[in-house]
Amino acid sequence: AAGMRFPLALCLGLVALAATSPSPLQRRVVREVLDYVNGRSNAQLLFKEQAVEGAVEREDPSGTFVQLRVSLVQTSCKKRTQQRQNCRTLENRRKPTCLACYKFDNSNVPKVLDKYQNCGPSHQLAVKEFKHRDEVECRAVEEAGKSSDALYLPGMYAFSKGLPA
Numbered sequence: 001a002a003g004m005r006f007p008l009a010l011c012l013g014l015v016a017l018a019a020t021s022p023s024p025l026q027r028r029v030v031r032e033v034l035d036y037v038n039g040r041s042n043a044q045l046l047f048k049e050q051a052v053e054g055a056v057e058r059e060d061p062s063g064t065f066v067q068l069r070v071s072l073v074q075t076s077c078k079k080r081t082q083q084r085q086n087c088r089t090l091e092n093r094r095k096p097t098c099l100a101c102y103k104f105d106n107s108n109v110p111k112v113l114d115k116y117q118n119c120g121p122s123h124q125l126a127v128k129e130f131k132h133r134d135e136v137e138c139r140a141v142e143e144a145g146k147s148s149d150a151l152y153l154p155g156m157y158a159f160s161k162g163l164p165a
Helices: 002-020 024-040 128-143 147-152 154-162
Strands: 045-060 063-078 096-104 112-121
Touching (some): 024 063, 024 096, 096 128
Antiparallel strands (some): 096 112
């Protein structure tokens, strides 16, 4: 039994490490948020992430829920440029914050089951009404794919009920 303790310690070390750097799913959410903002905003200049805060990642049998806040900053790069590595950040420009909640399924290449994102000035996201709505929306996203969703699949539900006992 003494030999069994070592791998556990190793695993715990890895978990502690993971807390500091974003997981692959968290990085994917950040990429999705950037695509969303850069695709939607009418600004000519690209946004990039400045900070990622408050990352939550929870697994349940139906998949993985990821929630995080991304602080964005506008860069000197135009949207049409392919070269996006050395974009200078423009400090005096607006810096929106995006709250993103994503639910991924358990497949090898996780698919998005549901998502919610809200971007705006950070002071606006802190307003109680907005915060409340974000919480409600994110809870709904986290529930995606859980067994209670059987109710939303009437065809499947009726079929399973109609089978001879």
